[in-house]
Amino acid sequence: MKQSYEEYRFSVTEILKYLVQGLLLCGAVDYLFYQNPWLMFLALPVTVFFLKWKKKGLIRERKKNLNYQFKDALNALSVAVQAGYSVENAVMACSRDLERLYPQETDIVREFHYMETQLKVSVPVEELLMSFGDRSGIEDIENFAAVFYTAKRTGGDMNRIIQTSSRMLGDKIDVRREIETTLAAKKAEQMIMSLMPAGIILYLKMTSPGFLEVLYGNPFGILAMSLCLGIYGLSYWLGRRIVDIEV
Numbered sequence: 118m119k120q121s122y123e124e125y126r127f128s129v130t131e132i133l134k135y136l137v138q139g140l141l142l143c144g145a146v147d148y149l150f151y152q153n154p155w156l157m158f159l160a161l162p163v164t165v166f167f168l169k170w171k172k173k174g175l176i177r178e179r180k181k182n183l184n185y186q187f188k189d190a191l192n193a194l195s196v197a198v199q200a201g202y203s204v205e206n207a208v209m210a211c212s213r214d215l216e217r218l219y220p221q222e223t224d225i226v227r228e229f230h231y232m233e234t235q236l237k238v239s240v241p242v243e244e245l246l247m248s249f250g251d252r253s254g255i256e257d258i259e260n261f262a263a264v265f266y267t268a269k270r271t272g273g274d275m276n277r278i279i280q281t282s283s284r285m286l287g288d289k290i291d292v293r294r295e296i297e298t299t300l301a302a303k304k305a306e307q308m309i310m311s312l313m314p315a316g317i318i319l320y321l322k323m324t325s326p327g328f329l330e331v332l333y334g335n336p337f338g339i340l341a342m343s344l345c346l347g348i349y350g351l352s353y354w355l356g357r358r359i360v361d362i363e364v
Contacts, residue, residue, distance in 0.1 A: 122183065122224075122253045125176045127168070135171050139164030149318045150342040152333045179224065184255050186225035188290050189218055191261070191283040198276045204269070205242050209233050243269040257286050300360055307356045314349055 127135070143164065147157040193214040197207035212229040219226050232245045243266040250262030261282045268278050321328055332338035 120227075120252065122180055122255070123176065125172050125179065127172070132168075135168050136164055139167035142167065145315070146346065149315055149322075150346050151339065153339075180253065180255055183224050183253060184257055185290060186215075186219065186223065187255070187258055188283070188286050190215060190225055190229065191279065191286060195276075195279045195283045198279055204275055205236050208236060208242055241269075257289065261286070304360045307360050311353045311356060 140161070143157060143161060147153065151157075190211055193211040194207050197210040197214075198204065202210055208229065212226070212233045215223075215226050215229055221227075228249055232242070232249075235245055236242060243262075246262040247266050250259040253259070264278060264282065265275075268275060318329070332342055
């Protein structure tokens with residue numbers, strides 16, 4: 118069945134999980150910066166934005182995994198074409214190979230199962246790949262589908278096209294994984310640095326409760342803590358942007 122990878126539907130379990138996380142986040146912010154139960158209730162709509170933020174992250178992670186899976190699919194497709202299969206039969210053989218690599222519910226396995234069923238009713242393989250590229254929203258898949266479509270309609274060397282695309286995509290993914298490995302430690306450091314301000318406030322509240330009392334329960338304190346919270350949020354966002362490198 119066709120599906121758009123620009124969308125994501127939460128399961129009931131995921132909705133409950135992320136709602137609880139959003140509520141805990143609101144509770145932590147209220148405890149550290151305001152200590153006002155009424156502001157806690159006003160912050161509850163933040164959980165809606167938290168769900169949207171999580172959805173964007175899940176979509177991005179899903180598309181990244183699909184890109185990695187497509188590399189394996191191209192390798193399997195290239196091997197099948199070199200073995201003498203036609204492109205249509207190579208897609209069916211590729212579907213069998215992907216079943217050995219990934220679970221049945223994996224996106225790439227579902228996509229090639231869908232292609233296999235459509236090929237049996239004489240849908241052109243180039244149209245199936247173009248549809249897959251459009252729905253995925255992934256540049257590598259879109260580019261391969263466009264080149265494949267043109268070559269198939271003009272009688273190009275399909276074997277060479279698939280091999281070249283597989284090699285280029287593999288090189289790009291290898292570079293991306295090296296960058297992710299290099300940045301893993303930096304991302305951990307950034308997360309620790311992001312948690313330090315909240316940790317300092319919590320430490321002061323536990324060890325010297327009266328030290329921060331002047332910042333709670335009065336307009337000046339609310340304004341000051343709101344300013345600090347805004348700077349804190351901006352710093353976290355900038356930190357994530359710095360360590361988030363696209364290839």
